[in-house]
Amino acid sequence: MKKCTVFILAALMLVGLMPALWATAAEEEAEGPVELVIPHYKAGQNVGGKFFLPQVERFNTMYEGEYHIVIEELPQDGYMAKMKQLAQQGQLPALIEGADNQWFEDVMIANDRVYDLGPWLNSHQEIKSVLIDDALSFNTVDGAVVSLPQAVTRPIGLFYNETMYDPGKRIGEMTFDEFADSLGRNKIAFMTSENAWTTGLFLTGLIVAEPGGAAMLRAGLEDKVYDYTGPIWLRATTRLQGFIRESGSANTLGAAYADAANAFMSKSAAVIANGPWMVNDFTPSSSDKWSGGFNGNQVRGDIYPGNSAIANVMGYRWWIPASTPEPEREAALAFLEFMMQPEELEAYMIAEGGTAPKLQVSQSFLEQQAQDRVLSDLATAVNADTTFTVAVYDAMPQSIANEEFGKLLPKLLDGSFTPAEFLEALSKKAEETRM
């Protein structure tokens, strides 16, 4: 009897599978517009998807019948590792955003596996003219433009909830001591897992507040820092440990990005360090992520104590693998061109903040941007004396930035490591990556 059931079950399963088999077989033969399947983390619940997915839709509408882009959701944590795996047998998608610098230079660029955007940029002067100079020179390797340089720079600072925390004056004008005092019993949304992004940003602010800190990080952009035992690191990490233990939100231990964001958007924490793209989560369309009386209109933006903000245009952004076949490359280039149109750049800056120094922006854009309180907070927070810096992540070897830093932080928090021990362990890990 039971056996009978099993066989019927198995038979039913197989019958159910037949259409799927046919479907997979038929899939390959479909003709029509060039379709790009782009695995990307800016999808689903990821905060970056809020602007990116509709942008892709706008592109698809504009090029209807010609090109079609499908975004396939990947977790942000692990995106680059997957790209490296795909690269290994030339199965890279036509568009990739960002790169692990060391790998990109040593493997992809060194082996001519990246499509040179130079000629394309030369024939699209309107795009080339809005690119930020530093970004363009960083992305020009041996005369080839290896990834699309940025036109928009977005200073990364922090956000706070004004119904919980009233700094009294601009945070950028405070020292970290004053900031700690003004914070009172309010909490900061730190992370201690994944890459510990919000914590790393805060640490960056602390490092820049130390004399020589900004220069050290800047130097680390090209020659990664492997030794973290110096006095700047020690002082900054000691202060970080103080902040995490005194002011870390209740869920800090083991918190992933979503936990930190949750803490901020449920009023369990009053402050979170993050980039301007997070304003997507403060618009009413994200209200399903809010709880505990949180509302996006309670959020204010500012930069770090000690008048510093993180802004780095010297990085690799969108790139196309050299192996991409002609029609798909055309589609990918069309998408890059689409993103770089003045209207799209403006829409991007309205949604996720930032400034485009070389772009002649429209009047309506300026008005619109002024209306968004958080973004104008950020825009007015910077002044002539503001230090713009690269983040600690830019100065660390990839596996330290992505894995070890976040994995060691819980030990700093629960006190099983002193700051000196923490930095020593981190340095040892970094040393091992050099073999």
Place this chain on the structure above:
Amino acid sequence: MKLDKLGRKNLPWVYLFILPSVVVFLTFYLLPIVTVFVTSLTRWDGYNPPTFQGFRNYSLLLSRSVFLISLRNLLWWSLIAGTLHVGFGVLVAFLFSRRPVGWKAVRTVYMIPNVISGAAWAMIYRFIFNNDFGLLNGMIRVFAPGFNVKWLFQSPYAFWAVTLTWLFYAVIITLIVHADLMSIPAELHEAAHIDGATGLQIAWRIDLPLCRFSIGTSVILSITSRIAMYEAVALTTRGGPGDDTMNIPIILVNAITDMNYGYANAAAVSMFVLGIVTLVLVNWLFRMNRRVY
């Protein structure tokens, strides 16, 4: 070997029939294993051909604290698996052999964790250990309000939290040992009873020694699963905090991600070696090469 009539006539067919299995064996076992051993002596990034570099990967492996910590963790986990884990499974098997009311239902339910995906099970445990809404802390707080431990992220709890994801789930051991217990001749028990032995003495003096083959097998199985334990770590702590819960499969996968294939395969060889050492050691310890009856 003497071929029977049927066999000789059909020899070509026989080899044709065994061919697919041989092909699978060669491509998915023999070839990979040989590759693993050979390339563990090379530097290999997957782009350029491997270059021979002797035992450098092994000396690197041994010089790194993460591997030594993994070995230490493995030693502890193996000890716990070989004693508490196997002990619990054997205990349940003995209780089953007394046929208490409802033992079949318990046996059925006990199997459930083993028919669930290891990935899903690891994630279920991640939630059980969650400090905000997890089962464990929820239960503890009934007795100790204000109890606050982040099991998977705090030393030294993380190690024990990972241990708890498998410690009590010894159904395979229970089933093997139970089958063995059932096959012990009833006369042996009767004879012991007549000699005035108590239940405990019978279990200890007669049943346990007679089950030593299945218990030895259980110890081997449970230790080798600790050597290969991946999901229970990768989907809970990822080896953290720090390197507290690292083990060799995580090192291996990280090395593959970093495209450090020679190093990855050196880690794989170390898993093989540890497995064989376990096999030999347990065999010797339980005298498994001698007949039971």
Place this chain on the structure above:
Amino acid sequence: MADNAPSVTRTALVRQAGTSKEDVKRTTRRILFGVFMYGVLIFVFVVSALPVVWVIMSAFKDNSAILSSPFSLPNQLNFQAFVQVFTLYNFQTYTLNSLLVASLATLLSLVVYAMGAYVIARFDFPGKSLFYILFTLTLLVPPHTKAQPIFSLILNLRLYDTKTALVVVYLSFGMAMSMFILRAAFMAIPKEFDEAAAIEGASFVRTFWMINLPLAKTGLATAGIMMFLGHWNEYFYAMLLTASAKHRTLPLALAFFTEAFSYDYTQMFAALTVVIIPGIVIYALTQEQVQASVASSGVKG
């Protein structure tokens, strides 16, 4: 205690002879042992069932109920989270992928290993014991150790990121266990059947297909169920060998979406439920076979 009749009578005899003081002692010991025994059994039941029950229960509660009262029963049967999991996160694709991969791999394995086990069980030929020993020894190879060579092999076959890759790799997984179970199954079939078939002039393939295979169907079902469960649950190689959503299987999708689900625990629990239920159902329908095969071969999946 009463595991066989004679011992009962003997206990009775002993009781008659003993003093009442000893009798009390014996009874207390028996009660204590009973308490201990049922205590352990209840513990086993709870640690095995509670996590699963809790997950399924939580899939019907909303976020705030999960956070505020983890033990409470859901107050309504709300399937919304399941609908969302299937519509928003493509779980029907992943379910279909899992089914497709696990069924195909199981069927292929059964064909391949049934052929191998049949000749090993029924014929004498040079190399027979060597093959059998080698095939069953594969049980001792931890699957992770072959990760890199298999990864490279799949790349070289140009099968990376396809369902075929998973089918091919899973095909190799059940080798030791299938050989073990199927060989025993074929050995149990009386040889006279073969001889009768030979006299009637049935071909080799026909004898195998029409006579032996149907007679070994219990063994085939057992091996098939065990392999199907193993394939359905596999995570490691699915993670290593696929990239795109088109070829993602359920356990992988589950691990992938922790980020997406982190704002909505209900959906996370619903997704977990979707992944674990089929395995439990298959097991529930076939538990005798699963338990018997575990007891005899000491492996799962």
